[in-house]
Amino acid sequence: VEASIPEPQRDAWKKFQAKPFVSKDDFEKEVVRHVETTLARSMFNCDETAAYAAASLAFRDRLITEWNRTQQRQTFADTKRVYYLSLEFLMGRALDNAMLNVGLKNVAKEGLSELGFRIEDIINQEHDAALGNGGLGRLAACFLDSMASLNFPAWGYGLRYKYGIFKQEIVDGYQVEVPDYWLDFNPWEFPRHDIVVDVQFYGGVRKYQDEDGKNVAVWEGGEIVKATAYDVPIPGFNTPTTNNMRLWSSKAASGEFDFQKFNSGDYESSVADQQRAETISAVLYPNDNLDRGKELRLKQQYFWVAASLYDIVRRFKKSKRAWSEFPDQIAIQLNDTHPTLAIVELQRILIDMEGLDWDEAWTIVTNTFGYTNHTVLPEALEKWSVPLFQNLLPRHLQIIYDINMFFLQSVERKFPGDRDMLGRVSIIEESQPKMVRMAYLAIVGSHKVNGVAELHSDLIKTTIFRDFVKIFGPDKFTNVTNGITPRRWLHQANPRLSELIASKTGGLGFLKDLNILNELEKFADDKEFKKEWAEIKYANKVRLAKYIKSSTGVTVNPSSLFDIQVKRIHEYKRQQLNIFGVIHRYLTIKAMTPNERKKLTPRVSIFGGKAAPGYWMAKTIIHLINNVGAVINKDPDVGDLLKVIFLEDYNVSKAEIITPASDISEHISTAGTEASGTSNMKFVLNGGLIIGTCDGANIEITREIGENNIFLFGNLAEDVEDLRHTHNYGSHTMDTDLVKVFDLIKSNAFGDAGAFGALTGSIEDHGDYYLVSDDFHSYIETQALVDEAYKDQEEWITKTILSVARMGFFSSDRCINEYAEMIWNVEPLPVEKENGLGKEE
């Protein structure tokens, strides 16, 4: 540590070390100090925005004190660390989470109230940190929470996008995208202007032999972009451990702008250089489960990977250990193939910069990396064109070719003469143009590959990565079923339920050991308990009903069955199946006599989710949902029996209101397409039941909670291929009820039917790839079972209690412990109570 204070002066430091506040008075003192100094305001002009800023700064100061201690401890202990590389971290809001994790929300609530504010209003001032698209990004956020809560020395590395996922507005039923500029005021990040890494692009490679006859490659020329680190403290729950998420921001190498160009009159081009560099970290690509192969995206990937690896290697080199110890000190997890270049970059650093032999370097590389696959959808598997690579990263392309050559040689030795096999597994696809297959590169360069739920992990072994199981053996492939953090998704989103559970299980221990929920089983028939349980659900539905009223103007009755599907809009997730089911219900209601209608279970169908801006079919589905809602919601024959709501701009903070309010939620993907799903876990943990297909984690949820407590329907993954074949080459007969639904749409009942022709046509005329018609009947029948079951409220409540009691398995803590043991080989490192003040590197 270069700039450390000499021993004799350290007593002075220790005397004046920052002490994290614990009392209400000290909290208030901090808030007032920040209002009056940091924000230069006073009690005469302190609005809720200012109060939010001051409260956040008070908590941030507190977190950073613990962050310092944690980082110092981790540096001194010098044990193995985990680096989680993810292009997405969908964090949501930080203040509420920070208050709960350090156990001071009640202190803050009283303190704010004494200062004249309601804590809910203050929490609501915060802009979500929305640096992610959906499940993949939110998983990374849950993992950070668990790694800190379990005291693992672990860092997240990502990009500091200036614009997160766009804000969705619904205008005349259509999705409109608005940029999400979220950095206006962000108290949670610390710019590290002293941690800046040069990242090179373009240029060329010069090769020569040195005096010892060794081949040397020099990557030279091109351009340099600067990466600046921004650190975000990640507090664990009920532990001093505060980990780091480091996000990189891009700037032109010449600083603000090139003064030389400026002085020589070339002002415009100096600004253009600067803007081009800043563009790299400007925006998150808004596609979920879709690869579009854009050059800027590859630039983002290399920029982030190069800066992160430089940082990791620099930290390792300070320990003066032998290179062979690198994998004993460092585990790097690749969140999907987005960071796969890290494999190539580490190999490049070791052979080109540090002078290691290829084999020695490659052993280190493969023992360092683990790769998590999140999808089998072909359109989501990343491929980069070789010419693009050649231009942007010429040295990396050479190394990829070498990796591929050595790999194919080993395959040839194992399967002599199998030319087909070589073509199938080659990292380079022999197409026009040639393409680099990133998933194959990730497999070859890692020691473990995992899927995210059992079915998914089986599917990758038997379909897309089949050959690789033959080549590397089955042990390289494993499963780690996803999980969610119960801190945010129970304690924070559903405080009353959390409190009730705490009162019956002896405190908040269940938030750290979710299997304690098991103890709730004995209350499944307890009258008093069930009453409280039902009251909490009702209150959460009232809260959502209010939100629906204020955001859409529609009044919904909280006693209705709340049926919710919130997630990214995608044909494979089948929101179209849901809305066709709603139209079917509408037809049924219209055909009934008033007396028959009285027997129905009133329902509110709630949708939410964003469509990728270029995904036309997904946007059509949103349009249909909104138009159907506009008709049904004002039909006097229907009244409260059916309401259809589309909630604008679904995000993490809205999920915290929506999730606790569901009676039933929909996880109805075509079997074999949803790798895991994680909102399914969130809904059940909050006392809602599920209607779903045998897909992803639904299968394990069923195993844990029991098949009586879930509504499963539809074709199985193993039958999908045959069904698709019959659609295309045999006869395709449409479900008769679905035909009636389509007839109504075509009668212009929901506006000009022409707008929906592509959607109905994809099912009727173009092969019904997602099996909507095949599953329609089973879906409708199962929804009828849901209606029946909901009528018996006593039984329904028992089912929800039993389900919650059996959800312990789905904590992201379980998940992180599995990664730590099976893939990373790292141990927790608790932070001791007393420690000196330190600043990480």
Ligand code: OX2
């Ligand atoms: C998502 C998957 O679609 C989802 O099933 C899974 O739960 C989540 O990742 C977390 O594992 N982009 N997003 C995903 O995969 C990809 C690719």
